[in-house]
């Protein structure tokens with residue numbers, strides 16, 4: 083099977099390499115062309131534009147930063163739409179349901195096929211083929227691309243109509259962003275009140291609120307080390323989109339709103355390109371208490 087792949091950031095690069103390792107032919111495109119070089123060494127071909135990739139491949143996957151990037155790659159000059167007639171497009175970026183629906187409707191109107199398939203799981207699960215895939219849209223297309231999803235992920239869900247994948251992903255990430263802030267406050271409180279925060283990690287890990295994120299991020303947060311797996315600016319984008327979903331559905335989300343403010347503060351401190359766990363740094367502002 084041959085796939086096009088648009089977007090070689092942290093996630094896209096790992097996912098495209100996985101496809102190549104498992105024998106898929108992959109034709110890549112990235113806005114910053116130099117990021118294609120490493121994948122060429124793994125056997126990828128390079129397309130000059132999104133349009134040329136779609137023209138060449140029956141199936142094209144996109145893994146792009148945000149709604150504006152997802153729309154630009156489809157609708158702009160030399161974009162996906164130019165050769166979409168009879169072709170299949172799978173957008174795995176995290177976007178809102180409106181963005182995904184707009185892309186879906188336009189692609190279908192031009193004779194193409196569309197599946198949204200955002201993923202849960204970060205850089206390491208992407209490298210290890212252990213993502214959780216949240217697909218929705220064209221069920222026949224979903225069934226056709228399952229061999230690729232089986233390489234990229236440990237489990238795929240088909241969630242029905244376009245928009246449901248985007249919504250599920252945002253719900254998961256708004257919980258994750260809120261949890262990260264609660265965790266960060268707890269680590270800081272432990273430290274400032276004279277406890278060993280490393281011991282707190284051990285205590286948490288043995289109890290009912292033990293989870294993979296605390297386990298993975300706790301030790302690096304205690305070392306003030308925030309090498310980006312999931313960039314903070316992307317987590318804040320997901321909080322923003324999830325809060326908008328809350329607005330639409332009249333769901334009061336005070337915890338998520340407060341967490342979003344903390345991520346915004348972190349961005350204003352210049353931490354947007356670091357891992358989302360760098361929100362921890364917002365609690366380290368000078369202490370003026372007496």
Ligand SMILES: NC(=O)C1=CN([C@@H]2O[C@H](COP(=O)(O)OP(=O)(O)OC[C@H]3O[C@@H](n4cnc5c(N)ncnc54)[C@H](OP(=O)(O)O)[C@@H]3O)[C@@H](O)[C@H]2O)C=CC1
Pocket residue numbers: 088089090091092093094112113114117145146147148150151154155174175176177201202203204205311312313316317
């Ligand atoms: N990192 C993670 O842990 C996870 C991320 N996600 C989601 O996956 C998506 C990708 O995330 P990630 O790989 O971390 O992000 P990165 O910032 O590493 O990569 C973003 C990609 O989008 C491209 N891009 C940005 N703007 C445009 C544009 N206007 N036109 C064309 N291409 C553009 C970038 O190109 P260029 O190289 O030129 O900048 C790059 O290829 C996001 O939606 C994110 O929320 C989902 C699960 C986990």
Ligand SMILES: O=CC(=O)O
Pocket residue numbers: 201202203204255312
């Ligand atoms: O979107 C991020 C993730 O870890 O999932």
